[in-house]
Amino acid sequence: MxxxxxxxxxxxxxxxxxxxxxxxxxxxxxxxxxxxxxxxxxxxxxxxxxxxxxxxxxxxxxxxxxxxxxxxxxxxxxxxxxxxxxxxxxxxxxxxxxxxxxxxxxxxxxxxxxxxxxxxxxxxxxxxxxxxxxxxxxxxxxxxxxxxxxxxxxxxxxxxxxxxxxxxxMSFESTLMFLLIFIWTPPHFWTLALFMNQDYSRARVPMLTVTHGLMATRRHIFFYTILLSIVAVSVGISSLGGSIYLLVAVPLNIWFLAGSFRILLRNDEKAKADSFRVERKVFVFSIFYLFIHFGLIGVEAFLERAFLAV
Structure with missing residues (x-):
């Protein structure tokens, strides 16, 4: 500094x-x-x-x-x-x-x-x-x-x-919510780093894209997205989740997995040729992904309280 x-x-x-x-x-x-x-x-x-x-x-x-x-x-x-x-x-x-x-x-x-x-x-x-x-x-x-x-x-x-x-x-449930964000963070920021790699390199910030290259970063993104899907489904079958959560979360995680798999299959030349179009789309989706998952947890909690109040 x-x-x-x-x-x-x-x-x-x-x-x-x-x-x-x-x-x-x-x-x-x-x-x-x-x-x-x-x-x-x-x-x-x-x-x-x-x-x-x-x-x-x-x-x-x-x-x-x-x-x-x-x-x-x-x-x-x-x-x-x-x-x-x-x-x-x-x-x-x-x-x-x-x-x-x-x-x-x-x-x-x-x-x-x-x-x-x-x-x-x-x-x-x-x-x-x-x-x-x-x-x-x-x-x-x-x-x-x-x-x-x-x-x-x-x-x-x-x-x-x-x-x-x-x-x-603290509790098991609060730890699950912690894990949902913790595992989401790497694929979210590494996807950003794929198309902002020159910025990180110029500033000498050792992001994975700078130290290990874009292809290795793509593999890490896919691996962490798999872990994220497991955590997201675990939230759904815990006391935090429910049928509404799973009904929305499962397709979201399938889409995220599909997007990260598309990123995995792309090479640097193809990504640069279309200005990292796929990577940018997955990055934006990842933002909505987290808000939606926590919104679903909130919906399930609200419905649970409403049911108990009846």
């Missing part, structure tokens, strides 16, 4: 939009959604005010973690085409401002989640922020092609946090 010089001649006060972008709002959206599903799926009742306040703390914590990542990776972001317009590389926000924001948001979220919910949920949130900054961003990302495999755990904790908000602990 380095402090980057500003790209503008005169200092301009950052706008609210600049600060908000530091929080990685797209990632925050997924974090809050999966945490909310974890909270809903837990067989415990939580007062709506407590639930909303706790989820707000999770959102703030996710924003703090995102700001920490923006602060540390500013030098990489300035090199990569996909990230060079972020607030720090573009000179709209300084590294110091970002670090201060990250610390304030992180401390606020952990303390107030402990007050609103319980110590277990707050501890999990604190560990998630620590894991994302120290284990993934600082330690793994620039050192090993397994960065996204191990580091993916940071994005998999939110449903466990949601479950802990309601229950005060």
């Amino acid at each position: 380095v402090n980057l010089p500003t790209n503008i001649n005169e200092y301009v006060e950052p706008t609210f939009e600049d600060y908000f972008e530091l929080l990685k709002p797209k990632v925050m959206r997924l974090v809050v959604f999966t945490a909310a599903i974890g909270l809903l799926a837990a067989p415990y009742s939580v007062h709506p005010v407590i639930a909303l306040a706790s989820l707000l703390c999770v959102a703030v914590g996710a924003g703090g973690a995102g700001a920490f990542n923006m602060w540390w990776d500013a030098d990489i972001d300035s090199i990569m085409k996909r990230t060079c317009d972020r607030p720090i590389p573009s000179g709209r926000v300084t590294s110091q401002q970002t670090l201060i924001l990250a610390i304030i948001l992180s401390v606020f979220s952990i303390v107030f989640l402990g007050l609103f919910a319980n110590v277990v949920a707050a501890g999990l949130l604190a560990f998630t922020i620590f894991f994302y900054l120290v284990i993934y961003s600082i330690w793994l990302k620039r050192r090993t092609p397994q960065n996204i495999v191990i580091g993916g755990a940071a994005g998999a904790f939110p449903p466990m946090i949601g479950w802990a908000i309601a229950s005060g602990g």
Whole structure:
């Protein structure tokens, strides 16, 4: 991590939009959604005010973690085409401002989640922020092609946090939701890396595509998609799932497997010739895949509560 010089001649006060972008709002959206599903799926009742306040703390914590990542990776972001317009590389926000924001948001979220919910949920949130900054961003990302495999755990904790908000602990079901995100993360990001490989190579980030080549990455994507399908079906036959979940999830996983198999069969020349059309389609699908699966878990939980209330 380095402090980057500003790209503008005169200092301009950052706008609210600049600060908000530091929080990685797209990632925050997924974090809050999966945490909310974890909270809903837990067989415990939580007062709506407590639930909303706790989820707000999770959102703030996710924003703090995102700001920490923006602060540390500013030098990489300035090199990569996909990230060079972020607030720090573009000179709209300084590294110091970002670090201060990250610390304030992180401390606020952990303390107030402990007050609103319980110590277990707050501890999990604190560990998630620590894991994302120290284990993934600082330690793994620039050192090993397994960065996204191990580091993916940071994005998999939110449903466990949601479950802990309601229950005060962890369970087999919350671990299944963790695994669903954890196993989904590698094929999702490796598919992105297939068509963004030059960016990672230029920034010297040892993604699997850079260290082992595109063909090896294709094989890893297919293998992890098989594992993901097993986990997804396991969720369906657990207390989290049900007939509605399986009715939708099974075809989704067949499609994902078919898409990853198509990626496996493609060579570099064919992929470059059509600008990685198949890889881009599978990448976009993988985003909807995760939202739909957690949405189905939420539907099953809602129907279960409605049935018990009758």
